[in-house]
Amino acid sequence: MGEKEILEEISQTVVEGDAEKTVDLVKKALEQKIDPLKILEEGLAKGVRYVGDAFGRREMFLTDLAMAGEAMKAGTEVVTPHLLAGEAVAKKGKLLIATVEGDIHDIGKSIVATMLAASGFEVVDLGIDIPSSVIVQKVGEIKPDILGLSALMTTTKPKQREVVEELKKAGLRDKVKVILGGAPITPEWTEEAGADGYGRDAVHAVEVAKRLLGAE
Numbered sequence: 001m002g003e004k005e006i007l008e009e010i011s012q013t014v015v016e017g018d019a020e021k022t023v024d025l026v027k028k029a030l031e032q033k034i035d036p037l038k039i040l041e042e043g044l045a046k047g048v049r050y051v052g053d054a055f056g057r058r059e060m061f062l063t064d065l066a067m068a069g070e071a072m073k074a075g076t077e078v079v080t081p082h083l084l085a086g087e088a089v090a091k092k093g094k095l096l097i098a099t100v101e102g103d104i105h106d107i108g109k110s111i112v113a114t115m116l117a118a119s120g121f122e123v124v125d126l127g128i129d130i131p132s133s134v135i136v137q138k139v140g141e142i143k144p145d146i147l148g149l150s151a152l153m154t155t156t157k158p159k160q161r162e163v164v165e166e167l168k169k170a171g172l173r174d175k176v177k178v179i180l181g182g183a184p185i186t187p188e189w190t191e192e193a194g195a196d197g198y199g200r201d202a203v204h205a206v207e208v209a210k211r212l213l214g215a216e
């Protein structure tokens, strides 16, 4: 199987929600030395986004979404160690990352966390559904250079702005750069929320984080 076919097949098995088959194919792709990032974006994520869109059009159901999510997660677990296997990199800074309150989507956030760790950031991942007050408290404790906030739903993205506002109230806003991410996030929203940057995907997130710290 060529690269294109295998990536296509991975995305298809995610759509079908077949975690076992997805894992097998991901292993096969890695054996064939296909770029782990391509496996993530053009294989796994492509499949899960397809299901998300079909769910949005009510052509697929919550169980399909859940199964595709599980297949994506299983595949991601096989790929991520390979992202980290690159050569040693200089330490760049500390990143605190969380999915905002009310939101339990964690696949994209975890990929971003892994990519940033692979690029030399020290990463603290608070997890999912984290209240703004807890995030702000952790910023005070951990003193990260960058705070990453993930929100996958239009209903939870206002929480990103809430965190920025609470950082201001706590006198911490100028001590940390805030980057946003998640499917509904746009540059316009980033500005509206008062954040410093936004990452379209994990590769872009690394670029933006480095740029904000002035480290190339």
Ligand code: B12
Residues within 6 Å of the ligand: 045, 048, 049, 051, 052, 053, 054, 055, 056, 057, 062, 065, 066, 067, 068, 069, 070, 072, 073, 097, 102, 103, 104, 105, 106, 107, 108, 109, 111, 112, 147, 148, 149, 150, 151, 152, 153, 154, 155, 179, 180, 181, 182, 183, 184, 198, 199, 200, 201, 202, 203, 205
């Ligand atoms: C898988 C999935 C689920 C899984 C999540 C499993 C898990 N462990 O995460 C399950 C089944 C649990 C789920 C549940 C729900 N979901 Co859902 N889900 C999805 C789906 C299909 C894919 C998300 C995903 O993993 N994508 C793959 C990853 C790799 O991409 P990503 O998350 O976008 O992340 C990338 C970038 O955005 C960026 N990024 C992400 N985070 C960050 C953070 C930073 C700091 C940076 C810089 C970058 C960055 O980099 C990532 C890597 O490239 C999306 C569809 C979509 N288009 O997003 C719907 C979607 C987000 N879900 C949706 C809904 C409605 C729900 C539910 C409410 C359904 C329900 N009725 O119960 C619940 C919500 C529960 C809750 N309270 O959060 C809607 C949201 C609609 C809206 N209001 O905006 C969507 C858009 C589907 C749709 N079209 O309707 N979901």
